[in-house]
Amino acid sequence: MTSKRTLRRLPVAAAVCAALLFSLPACAQPSAMAETASEAAAKVEKNATTGIARITLSQRAIERLELLTDTVKPGPGGAGVLFPYAALLYDAQGKTWVYINPEPRVYERQPVTVTKIEAGAVTASVGPAVGTPVVTVAAAELFGAEFVTGK
Structure with a gap:
């Protein structure tokens, strides 16, 4: 059974995961990105x-x-x-x-x-x-x- 407290945390967890997911390409080294692009x-x-x-x-x-x-x-x-x-x-x-x-x-x-x-x-x-x-x-x-x- 799911508590109301857990349900309230779900959107926050989803937002944190989305922020991490979209920040990953920024962590890549510029030379490695340039190699795959060029x-x-x-x-x-x-x-x-x-x-x-x-x-x-x-x-x-x-x-x-x-x-x-x-x-x-x-x-x-x-x-x-x-x-x-x-x-x-x-x-x-x-x-x-x-x-x-x-x-x-x-x-x-x-x-x-x-x-x-x-x-x-x-x-x-x-x-x-x-x-x-x-x-x-x-x-x-x-x-x-x-x-x-x-x-």
Whole structure:
């Protein structure tokens, strides 16, 4: 059974809840609101021919992921290319890939053919050109973004 006192408090409680509800957007950080209003954290565009996506990240997403790159170097004796092991990814079929950074904030998956892994470095006979930046931190997140949101 409800008392009259409880019924009198109901409109006050509803007013307090409404005030809190309408004040929540004011609590959001301006940068987070600007990101959702102006651009998404990641834009995934699949290439219909290759099936490989081009991922464009917002600057805020790059900072959140603490994404880092390193440059591909010439392989020992000029054969192939050399890059950090941290850049190497394996897909479900066991194929090897890296994410390259061809333009600012743009990332693309590229196949590599590994010939040797030693002391934290990968030597590949097929891979990105010497001087190409490859993702060494947050490559797994790019891989997830490509296959989860890029459908």
